[in-house]
Amino acid sequence: MQDLWFLTRDGENWYHLRSILNPGLLLPSQVVNYERELHPVISDLLERINWLRLHSPNRNMVNNISKELHNFILEGIFAALFCQRLGCLSKTTPQDTQQYIDSIHTMMRSFIWLSILPTWTMPLLPFWNSFVGAWDIIFAFAQKHIEKKIKEVERIVASGEPVPNGFVTRLLTNGKMSRHEIYSSITEILLGGIDTMANTLTWSLQLLSEHPSVQTAVANEVESASPGIGIPGIQNMTSMPLLRAVVKETLRLYPVVPVNSRFALEDIVVGGYLIPKGNLLTLCTFVASRDPEQFPEPKSFKPERWLRTSPRLHHPYASLPFGYGVRGCIGRRLAELELHLTLARLIKQFIVEPDNNEKPPNGKMHLILLPDRPINMRFVDRRPC
Ligand code: HEM
Numbered sequence: 307m308q309d310l311w312f313l314t315r316d317g318e319n320w321y322h323l324r325s326i327l328n329p330g331l332l333l334p335s336q337v338v339n340y341e342r343e344l345h346p347v348i349s350d351l352l353e354r355i356n357w358l359r360l361h362s363p364n365r366n367m368v369n370n371i372s373k374e375l376h377n378f379i380l381e382g383i384f385a386a387l388f389c390q391r392l393g394c395l396s397k398t399t400p401q402d403t404q405q406y407i408d409s410i411h412t413m414m415r416s417f418i419w420l421s422i423l424p425t426w427t428m429p430l431l432p433f434w435n436s437f438v439g440a441w442d443i444i445f446a447f448a449q450k451h452i453e454k455k456i457k458e459v460e461r462i463v464a465s466g467e468p469v470p471n472g473f474v475t476r477l478l479t480n481g482k483m484s485r486h487e488i489y490s491s492i493t494e495i496l497l498g499g500i501d502t503m504a505n506t507l508t509w510s511l512q513l514l515s516e517h518p519s520v521q522t523a524v525a526n527e528v529e530s531a532s533p534g535i536g537i538p539g540i541q542n543m544t545s546m547p548l549l550r551a552v553v554k555e556t557l558r559l560y561p562v563v564p565v566n567s568r569f570a571l572e573d574i575v576v577g578g579y580l581i582p583k584g585n586l587l588t589l590c591t592f593v594a595s596r597d598p599e600q601f602p603e604p605k606s607f608k609p610e611r612w613l614r615t616s617p618r619l620h621h622p623y624a625s626l627p628f629g630y631g632v633r634g635c636i637g638r639r640l641a642e643l644e645l646h647l648t649l650a651r652l653i654k655q656f657i658v659e660p661d662n663n664e665k666p667p668n669g670k671m672h673l674i675l676l677p678d679r680p681i682n683m684r685f686v687d688r689r690p691c
Pocket residue numbers: 312313314324383494495496497498499500502503506557561562563566567626627628629630631633634635636637638640641
């Protein structure tokens with residue numbers, strides 16, 4: 307198993323890498339470029355959902371939507387970073403990609419236990435070998451695709467053509483990171499994005515399916531921002547405040563990273579308590595964003611509370627699903643872009659309904675917050691394909 311470099315590092319070492327990676331992922335001007343890569347992936351998702359539902363017994367059911375969305379998100383993030391496709395949305399996922407997705411789940415299942423048990427017990431645990439093996443597969447996946455990219459860039463350079471300006475290509479050509487740092491950073495950026503995004507998208511669709519009047523209002527908003535056969539894009543987002551509010555409200559109710567921590571760098575006083583330097587402070591985002599003093603009727607799905615037209619009752623830091631400060635989520639802008647574009651296009655094409663045979667899912671803590679069971683959903687035509 308290789309060293310982790312980025313997610314788990316801190317201090318100078320982390321800051322050095324983070325400052326190289328930040329501009330490509332966080333500058334709004336860069337993120338706009340990702341839209342071009344994302345739209346074909348979203349079109350493939352719509353096509354796949356259509357195919358799946360039409361092949362179900364009642365011609366509208368998609369089973370285990372979260373599994374489909376995992377494949378979609380991996381395809382989307384990969385396309386945005388590598389400007390290449392993996393094929394996760396074809397009828398059968400390529401074997402190495404499926405193995406990679408399975409390894410992430412194996413790793414995450416074991417991670418919870420390993421994070422609470424003393425280090426010396428680890429090699430004795432029955433799942434230690436599969437945990438280490440899963441990490442090897444996760445690293446090998448990124449390494450293989452980066453090496454493929456290197457060959458492609460070398461070929462383009464040799465042919466004298468201009469090198470396309472994708473995120474991974476820039477890292478490979480700007481000479482600011484070693485090859486090993488690139489392998490590790492890309493591995494961890496992919497890891498940071500897949501489950502967080504797939505589960506947030508699953509929760510958003512689940513909540514919209516349970517709240518048909520909100521869903522209709524979102525569909526009307528999307529239709530008036532991008533009428534007829536138009537494809538809703540980044541240029542329409544300012545005209546879709548309710549859609550953006552749905553994502554905020556979903557992350558308030560189901561912050562996929564429900565806990566966040568910081569070491570106190572100096573003695574500080576929080577809420578009248580002295581926290582001495584060096585102590586770990588843990589913020590439970592899940593509890594904070596359900597505080598009834600900040601969010602009246604905290605368990606209700608009310609996206610309208612985020613609209614500018616509503617009185618803003620909560621503190622601006624009451625819901626921090628992407629963390630905060632220099633260490634805040636590096637993928638936030640890409641995440642919001644992909645969530646907004648995907649939801650807009652899905653809701654424009656389909657009416658999403660819950661599976662009436664199932665009770666609404668609950669949250670389950672599995673390193674991140676995810677639904678406690680697979681979710682099936684009905685996709686009914688909102689307009690002809
Ligand atoms: C709904 C989607 C997402 C949520 C809710 C989320 C949430 C978070 C949170 C809470 C943190 C910790 C921030 C802190 O300590 O203040 C984090 C870190 C991180 N996220 Fe995200 N994330 C999402 C999507 C993504 C995406 C799409 C990517 C990659 C493209 C990504 C990559 C990362 C990485 C690499 C870190 C570690 C940053 C560092 O330690 O410097 N995340 N994320």
